[in-house]
Amino acid sequence: MGGANRRWMNILIRRAQSLLLPSSKSQTLSQISRLSLLNSSQSELISSTTDQIRRNFTSSISFPRNFSTYHSRGSSSRRGGVVDANDGDEYDVDDDVVDEDECEEVSDDEDDDDNVVASDSGVKREYSVEEKAKEAAAIGYKVVGPVDRSERPFKPYEPVFAVVQIGSHQFKVSNGDCIYTERLKFCEVNDKLILNRVLLLGTANQTIIGRPTLPDAAVYAVVEEHALDAKVIIFKKKRRKNYRRTKGHRQELTRLRIIDIQGIEKPEKTTVGKAEKASVKKPQKASSKRPEKVPVAA
Known part of the structure; x- marks a missing residue:
């Protein structure tokens, strides 16, 4: 002491x-x-x-x-x-x-840190069903639910195309196409979506243009994957100021598979067969053999 x-x-x-x-x-x-x-x-x-x-x-x-x-x-x-x-x-x-x-001091510090983290990061907001549907509609889609295998959503190609808007981007799609959009909220992998903001529909025979959208048209899609885009390097520099900053960014993406387009008459599939060639018989060529020489007696 x-x-x-x-x-x-x-x-x-x-x-x-x-x-x-x-x-x-x-x-x-x-x-x-x-x-x-x-x-x-x-x-x-x-x-x-x-x-x-x-x-x-x-x-x-x-x-x-x-x-x-x-x-x-x-x-x-x-x-x-x-x-x-x-x-x-x-x-x-x-x-x-x-x-x-020391334990009391550490516990107080830990409590303070927890409070700071909670205040900085923020508690995840719980959305109601109506709020989820409203925010999804503002982006341009509606979540139907998980796809059942018995539905057989994937169909063969059809000669129909559509122009849809998702967020601030527009995509020209056909049945079976795959597109990448920014990360869509409130949907998981294998969920079925309805893209209800359709700007244009078209086939080989007709075209329907929306003003600005077509109310009766709909494009159905399935969420295949939530992924990250390639890394983008962001470099900033101010010369003679000793200022350089390098950052990287990877955008979150969602991959959608288009399964059906509705709102326009789909033309029937016509199989164009090859015209059968008529068999023409070639004329027989005349024999060009020389006559045999006959010996003549002297």
Whole structure:
């Protein structure tokens, strides 16, 4: 224990013993040590009070520890001991007291950190069904639900195309096409969507243009994947200012597979067969054999 703390403890013990003794005058330690002249009850009372004062005094003091990351001058490298900078005496720290204080400080810090993280990141907002449908409609789609295998959503190619708007982008799609859009909310993989913001429909025979959209048209799609786009490097520099910043970004994407387009008459499939070539017989060529020479008798 340090010299200053020891002196304060001795002063407190002297004052307590002076109050408990019958004489009102304060006595020195040499006079107080003569407890044999007192009664047994008085000596026991004095010893118990002095022990109680010593315990209360030591428990009320919390001594700092020197951690491995920081060592002050004159600190001891031994575990469980601290050297007083005044007189160089080493004393043992009450582990229970210090550990409780440190635990309380750590818990308070952790609570503060948790509160800060919660306030910074923010709690995820819980959307109602109506809010989800409203936000999805503002982007340009509607979530129907997961696709059932019995539906057989994937159909063969049909000669129909449509121009749909999803968010701020427009896509020309046909049955069976695959497109990448920005990450769509409130939908998971294998969900069926209705793209209801159709700007144009067309076939080989007719074209229907919306003003700006076609209310009766719809394009059906299935969510195949939520993925990340390739990394884009963003580099900023200001010359002669010692300013350079390099950042990377990967855009979140959703892959959609178009399964059906509705709102226009689909032409029937016509198989164009090759015209059968009429078999023309080639005329037989006349034989160009020379007549045989007949020998003539002389």
